[in-house]
Amino acid sequence: MKNLFTLTYWFSLYPGAWNASGKFFLFISLGLVGIGTIIRAFAMFTHMEIIWKRTMEKLSSWLFLYGVLAVLYWFMRDQGVPFFSSRWWLLLMVITATIWLYFIAQYLLRKLYEMKHTKESLDLYAKYLPGKKT
Numbered sequence: 831m832k833n834l835f836t837l838t839y840w841f842s843l844y845p846g847a848w849n850a851s852g853k854f855f856l857f858i859s860l861g862l863v864g865i866g867t868i869i870r871a872f873a874m875f876t877h878m879e880i881i882w883k884r885t886m887e888k889l890s891s892w893l894f895l896y897g898v899l900a901v902l903y904w905f906m907r908d909q910g911v912p913f914f915s916s917r918w919w920l921l922l923m924v925i926t927a928t929i930w931l932y933f934i935a936q937y938l939l940r941k942l943y944e945m946k947h948t949k950e951s952l953d954l955y956a957k958y959l960p961g962k963k964t
Contacts, residue, residue, distance in 0.1 A: 842922060843912045848904075856904050857888050862897030866890045881941045888934045 831840040848855070865900040866889075873886035900923065 840918045841916060843916060844910070845915055847910075848908060852904065852908065856901065858956065859900035859904060860899050862893045862900065864897075865895055866893030866895075869893065874956070881938070881945060884944065885934065885938050885941075892930055892934060896923060899923055901929050 869886050870890035874882050903914075903919055903923070904950065909915075
């Protein structure tokens with residue numbers, strides 16, 4: 831654990847072979863690809879509001895891309911490719927995945943706020959129209 835905060839740990843060109851955590855990392859990575867594919871198929875073949883459909887498409891793209899990148903990283907590390915098996919690639923992937931997930935959440939919250947504001951303004955407008963009130 832104390833090696834986690836040293837530069838030699840992150841920038842070592844030969845990080846060593848995988849132990850049992852390598853298989854776990856591979857299964858998680860393949861799981862991300864599978865979940866991303868399932869979410870994309872669900873978003874394509876179901877009828878829902880456009881906000882939820884676009885959010886699911888963004889989330890599935892995020893899951894699929896980082897799943898494929900993680901499988902690629904696993905392969906490079908398993909084969910012992912010096913530059914591409916460095917641990918800093920994993921750190922870079924975690925940072926960019928977090929930023930991308932933040933933007934997905936920001937998109938969803940902004941669209942939900944706009945949807946709520948639009949509904950309130952339509953309700954206010956409909957209040958003064960003649961006809962049956964619900």
